[in-house]
Amino acid sequence: MRIVLVGPPGAGKGTQATRLAEKLKIPHISTGDLFRTNMSRQTELGKLAKSYIEAGELVPDEVTIGMAKDRMEQPDAAGGFLLDGFPRNVxxxxxxxELLQTERMQLDAVLDLEVPEEEVVKRIAGRRVCRNDSAHVFHVTYSPPRQEGVCDLCGGELYQRHDDSEETVRTRLEVYHTQTEPIIDYYKTQGLVVTISALGKVDEVTRRALEALNREGDAA
Structure with a gap:
């Protein structure tokens, strides 16, 4: 299957993308990984992207598209792929x-993870990270530490990252609504959008997604 995964920040796209790609036996292609891989390997596109990033500028669409094209042409993506973070706009x-048409391929589904805005704010703004180890992550509501402000694993101080503040989260949501959300309407005109609720436990959301994708595959 060839799938595009969309959803607001805090919807759990990264987690679900990894799980779905494993279940469907297709590569998970994320924008973040594309940038990191190309820059670490110092490809021409990677060098170009780095020059924009270091200048504090947005990487042009054509650079991102070029990276995605190269990745989708790799042998492991011949049988399908799951795109996460791309496309980001119409x-x-x-x-x-255009790329898929050139390669005589087509998307099978655009999976839209739906989460109420206030739940997104609650999920992200409630995160607390250990100053000693950023892999130690807690949540004031869903996974609170035994002692407020103290990491259960190493005793380090827990803090809220700037990117996780409510103000920053609402700004990120506004960017999503204005730039990325319009692609849902774009793909609806092609009959590709499958919308599921991303509320509930991780396993429940994965099951919901697989069931919806299987229905879409059967319909196709």
Missing amino acids: PQAEALD
């Missing part, structure tokens, strides 16, 4: 359509 979605 011009990128249009470019992806």
Whole structure:
């Protein structure tokens, strides 16, 4: 299957993308991984992306599209892939359509993870990270530490990252609504959008997604 995964920040896209790709036996292609891989390997696209990032500028769509194209042409993606973080806007979605048409391929589904805005704010703004080890993550509501402000694992101080503040989260949501959400309407005109609730336990959301994708596959 060839799938695009969309959803607001805090919807659990990264977690679900990894799980779904494993279940469906297709590679998980994320924008973050594309940038890190290309920059670490010092590819031409990676060098170009780095020059924009170091200048504090947004990486142009054509650079991101070029990286995605190279990745989708790798042998392990011949039988399908799951795109996470790309396309990020309508011009990128249009470019992806052109690329797929050139390669005589087509998307099977656009999986939309739906989460109420206030739940997104609650999920992200409630995160607390250990100053000693950023892998130690807690949540004031869903997974609170035994002692407030103290890491259960190493006793380090727990703090809220700047990116996790409510103000920053609402800004990120506004960017999502204005830039990325329009691709849902774009793909709805092609009959590709499958919307599921991303509320509940991780396993429940994965099961819900697989069931929806299987229905879409049967319908196709």
